[in-house]
Amino acid sequence: MLSSKDCLILANRDYKTCILVEQKFPDEYAVTAATYHIQQAIEKTLKGLILINGGQPEFTHNINKLIQHCNNLGIEITDELDDISETLTIWETSSRYDPFINFSQKKYDKAKNVFKELYNQLYEEIDAIVQYEDNDNPNFGMTL
Numbered sequence: 001m002l003s004s005k006d007c008l009i010l011a012n013r014d015y016k017t018c019i020l021v022e023q024k025f026p027d028e029y030a031v032t033a034a035t036y037h038i039q040q041a042i043e044k045t046l047k048g049l050i051l052i053n054g055g056q057p058e059f060t061h062n063i064n065k066l067i068q069h070c071n072n073l074g075i076e077i078t079d080e081l082d083d084i085s086e087t088l089t090i091w092e093t094s095s096r097y098d099p100f101i102n103f104s105q106k107k108y109d110k111a112k113n114v115f116k117e118l119y120n121q122l123y124e125e126i127d128a129i130v131q132y133e134d135n136d137n138p139n140f141g142m143t144l
Contacts, residue, residue: 007048008122014041015115031108032101035091038111039063042081042088045118049075052125061092081114 002010018034018041025033039061046066047057053073058065063085070077087107094101 002047002051004048004052004122005126007044007051008119008126011041011044011048011115011119011122014038014044015112015119018112028102031103031105032095035103035108035111036095038108038115039088039091039095041115042111042118043092045115045122046070046077048122049077049118049125052122052129061089063088078114078117080110081118084110084114087111 014037017037021034021037022030024030043061043063043066046063046069050057050066050069050073053070053075055069055073057069060066063081067077067081067085084107088111091103095103
């Protein structure tokens, strides 16, 4: 079973894939190729947020369902994600199976910004737990 930290690592890999695709294919097809990976990066980050907040994420690629799950756990999610959530869900399947589909650069750029915000949110929550665990050591970092 994946941990929230695993989700963070996997999401970062998908994001890095987007950046590599942009660099290697700097044309309109780069956005089409990269949309799948930015959707995956956001999906995995949302699942990591669900896990770190005590939930068990559904086995789904539907961003709206994952947002709802986050809301049910009291996790604050940027409104920017609501604006593109349906588009992201469509990207998950359409970008893999429709060779002629075209995607908006504007929505792709917005998705990258949303990912960065969510990624930082998850990273900070993981970091806070790690720091707490480090400070909770009764030896206070000293050895006898």
